[in-house]
Amino acid sequence: MVNQRRLIAHVDMDAFFASVEQRDRPDLRGRPVIVGGDGARGVVAAASYEARRYGVRSAMPAARARRLCPHAVFVRARHAHYREVSEAIFEVFAAHAERVEGLSLDEAYLDLGPFDPAILPAAIGRRLKQAVFDATGLTASVGLAGTKLIAKLASDYDKPDGLTWVPDETVQRFLDPLPIRRLPGIGPSTAGRLHDAGIFTVGQLRQGPESLLSQALGRQAGTFRQRAAGIDPRPVDDRRVRRSISQESTFSEDLHELAAIEEVIRTQAAACARRLRERSLYARTVHLKLRSGGFSTLTRSQSLDGYTRNAETVAEAACALARAWAGYQSRIGVRLIGTGVSGLEGQPDPGQIL
Numbered sequence: 001m002v003n004q005r006r007l008i009a010h011v012d013m014d015a016f017f018a019s020v021e022q023r024d025r026p027d028l029r030g031r032p033v034i035v036g037g038d039g040a041r042g043v044v045a046a047a048s049y050e051a052r053r054y055g056v057r058s059a060m061p062a063a064r065a066r067r068l069c070p071h072a073v074f075v076r077a078r079h080a081h082y083r084e085v086s087e088a089i090f091e092v093f094a095a096h097a098e099r100v101e102g103l104s105l106d107e108a109y110l111d112l113g114p115f116d117p118a119i120l121p122a123a124i125g126r127r128l129k130q131a132v133f134d135a136t137g138l139t140a141s142v143g144l145a146g147t148k149l150i151a152k153l154a155s156d157y158d159k160p161d162g163l164t165w166v167p168d169e170t171v172q173r174f175l176d177p178l179p180i181r182r183l184p185g186i187g188p189s190t191a192g193r194l195h196d197a198g199i200f201t202v203g204q205l206r207q208g209p210e211s212l213l214s215q216a217l218g219r220q221a222g223t224f225r226q227r228a229a230g231i232d233p234r235p236v237d238d239r240r241v242r243r244s245i246s247q248e249s250t251f252s253e254d255l256h257e258l259a260a261i262e263e264v265i266r267t268q269a270a271a272c273a274r275r276l277r278e279r280s281l282y283a284r285t286v287h288l289k290l291r292s293g294g295f296s297t298l299t300r301s302q303s304l305d306g307y308t309r310n311a312e313t314v315a316e317a318a319c320a321l322a323r324a325w326a327g328y329q330s331r332i333g334v335r336l337i338g339t340g341v342s343g344l345e346g347q348p349d350p351g352q353i354l
């Protein structure tokens with residue numbers, strides 16, 4: 001039997017956190033909304049399209065975002081709420097796809113089954129977008145193609161509320177003019193080396209001389225040349241669970257001192273960092289969970305400016321979350337502490353490693 005081609009979608013919600021806030025609060029609609037960015041050292045977790053027009057981007061320091069768009073409305077991130085909305089979205093994905101590979105709360109690859117020439121992929125995509133909208137009131141951008149690589153690039157092609165289908169015959173025409181930075185795995189420093197070699201577009205990368213490519217890309221030259229030709233054999237992998245690493249400790253009596261809490265966090269951060277190194281991973285986001293003796297549980301997270309597996313960096317971020325929390329408490333009493341990391345990545349671009 002011949003290897004049957006499959007239709008793959010990449011679905012990415014549009015400005016997810018910001019769109020949830022605009023959905024829930026009509027007064028925010030049509031206005032520049034920035035989620036996150038609490039405090040002097042805060043970073044932007046998400047920006048609405050109205051804010052992006054001013055150059056505001058996620059992971060940008062909040063102070064910079066404020067300078068770029070002084071009239072933006074800053075909204076505190078409600079991660080537990082976004083997780084609930086995400087669950088509804090993934091239920092829709094599960095109903096439409098044979099396999100779902102979640103990449104984050106608002107992004108996934110969907111294996112839509114064997115390619116059926118009798119059904120227009122665009123019609124499948126429209127149904128999927130409509131189902132997501134019906135379930136959540138939010139728009140998604142969908143890319144459809146025969147590979148994950150092209151599906152992902154396609155979902156970004158016409159954002160927001162986009163639907164882009166790239167048939168095999170047009171893959172090369174779609175890829176060639178794109179800047180090399182758009183290929184997954186090519187970060188700023190790799191792009192810099194390629195630019196120095198006179199390679200700016202995916203088409204130039206595909207046709208570039210072997211010697212030049214191996215000089216700029218090293219052992220990965222072959223893979224990138226394949227990707228530049230639109231070749232990507234990776235299947236949609238639903239075994240990949242939403243990954244995170246965390247450590248929790250419960251105490252028989254409440255801890256009342258911030259210093260004691262921070263000490264526990266440092267030990268847990270060191271354990272998380274050790275497990276990241278053991279699994280050859282880096283993390284982008286640090287989480288802190290605190291439960292009081294009264295059993296109310298608080299979870300907070302902080303995205304970093306890059307990827308880390310450094311115990312001190314994880315501890316600093318988690319301790320900062322604890323200090324911010326403590327600042328609002330009249331009396332500290334903590335029964336459970338959990339420190340964790342997510343946004344795990346095996347090979348972040350070297351320029352993004354903290």
Ligand SMILES: [Mg+2]
Binds near residue numbers: 012013016
């Ligand atoms: Mg998104």
